Amino acid sequence: MPRTTAAEDKRDIERVLAGDLEAFQGIVKRWQGPLVNLAFRFCRDEGRAEEFAQDAFVRVFRSLHQWRQEAAFSTWLFALAVNVFRSHMRQASGIEVSTEDVRGVASTPSPESAAIARDTADTVRRMVSTLPPKYRDALILFYFLDQDVAQAADCLGVPAGTVKARLHRGRELLRDRLIRVLRLAPEDTP
Amino acid sequence: MNADQQLERILADDDRVEVSSGFAARVMLAVDLERSRESVRSVGIWQRGWPWATAAALALVSAMGAQALRELTVAIPGVGSELASWCSLIVPLSIVLAYLRIGGFSLR
Numbered sequence: 001m002p003r004t005t006a007a008e009d010k011r012d013i014e015r016v017l018a019g020d021l022e023a024f025q026g027i028v029k030r031w032q033g034p035l036v037n038l039a040f041r042f043c044r045d046e047g048r049a050e051e052f053a054q055d056a057f058v059r060v061f062r063s064l065h066q067w068r069q070e071a072a073f074s075t076w077l078f079a080l081a082v083n084v085f086r087s088h089m090r091q092a093s094g095i096e097v098s099t100e101d102v103r104g105v106a107s108t109p110s111p112e113s114a115a116i117a118r119d120t121a122d123t124v125r126r127m128v129s130t131l132p133p134k135y136r137d138a139l140i141l142f143y144f145l146d147q148d149v150a151q152a153a154d155c156l157g158v159p160a161g162t163v164k165a166r167l168h169r170g171r172e173l174l175r176d177r178l179i180r181v182l183r184l185a186p187e188d189t190p
Numbered sequence: 191m192n193a194d195q196q197l198e199r200i201l202a203d204d205d206r207v208e209v210s211s212g213f214a215a216r217v218m219l220a221v222d223l224e225r226s227r228e229s230v231r232s233v234g235i236w237q238r239g240w241p242w243a244t245a246a247a248l249a250l251v252s253a254m255g256a257q258a259l260r261e262l263t264v265a266i267p268g269v270g271s272e273l274a275s276w277c278s279l280i281v282p283l284s285i286v287l288a289y290l291r292i293g294g295f296s297l298r
Contacts, residue, residue, distance in 0.1 A: 024221055028214045033206075040207045050213055057217045058224050121200040128201075143201040175197050 005030060009073040016064055028057055031074075034145065035081055041140040042085040043092075044126050052088050056081040071154060078145065079155040082137055089133070120181065127177050128170075135170030138163050248289055252282025 008026060015023035032053065039052035059080055067076050128139050141152040142163070149167075153160040260278035 021218075021222065021225060025214060025218055028217045032209050032213055032217070036209045036213070037207050046207055049207060050210060050216075054213075054217050054220055058220050061221045061224060062228075121203070124197065124200045139201070171194070171197060174201075175194060178197055178200075 006073065010069075013064055013067065013073070016061070024061060027060070031057075031077060035077075038078065038081060038140065038145055039085055041125075041144040042089055042129055042136075044129055048092075052085050053081070055088070056084040059084050075151060075154045078141070078147075079157065082141070082155055086133060086137070089129075120178075123181055124174060124178050127174055127181075131170055131173055135166050135173060138166035139170045139174075142167055245286065245289060248286055249282075252285055256282045 008030065012023040012026040016027075035053040035056055036049050039056070040046060040049035043049055043052060060077060063080060067073060071079075128136055130136075131139065137156055138152060141147045141155055142149070147155065149160045149163050153163045156163065256278040259281060260275055263273070263277050
């Protein structure tokens, strides 16, 4: 994260805590992109991603006084957002994309190989949200948010070794499913 | 390209989602609403809580005062202990009742 952003965050947080609500807009504008994108990795639905991110921002506003400045604001923000998104995903577990739905997308016949490749890629990304939460969260932070292992560990509140193990296991699960999808797709094509 | 490499590429190349133009304004509205709710909650707790807290404190002070008054009136020659008890009860009770009468509107 650029140093200027960190300084701007700190300045805006101090203003918000002093009662200036408008200063929160600066935080929202700087972090709306990363937060909506992070939410999208959880639910794979743009409309819901904005709802998730909005709730995360409201939670950030409520908890702003709890940020101790020991961790970077971004780490604290993402940790809080991941908790909000997890809880939304738990509540909406009925709407969550199942592995079977995901396979359905992959087996959609497509005459163009580029379209097939795109479908496969989309299928795999959707599969991430069907993984058990501990693997899903680690993969989302590491791949989609471009965090390194240490940052992901801070966000998830677990040791770096645990994140590595979860990434490894998560990749294994995804790879197995990817192989299955690649095998299934041509068979289902008429 | 093997499955591992393909997986790495797929995960790394994920498209970014565009945030809708009114998103920040919606968030600020939600935050403003949340702040209003919080202030209503805290005012509500304060408005409901302070009369009871004051009444409890008044009752405690009155009870202590009643005991002291009783001891004082008993020591006066010619005043019976029963009368002393009544006096010491009536004075603090009057104070508490007066308070409840005045603050009664907020005790409902």
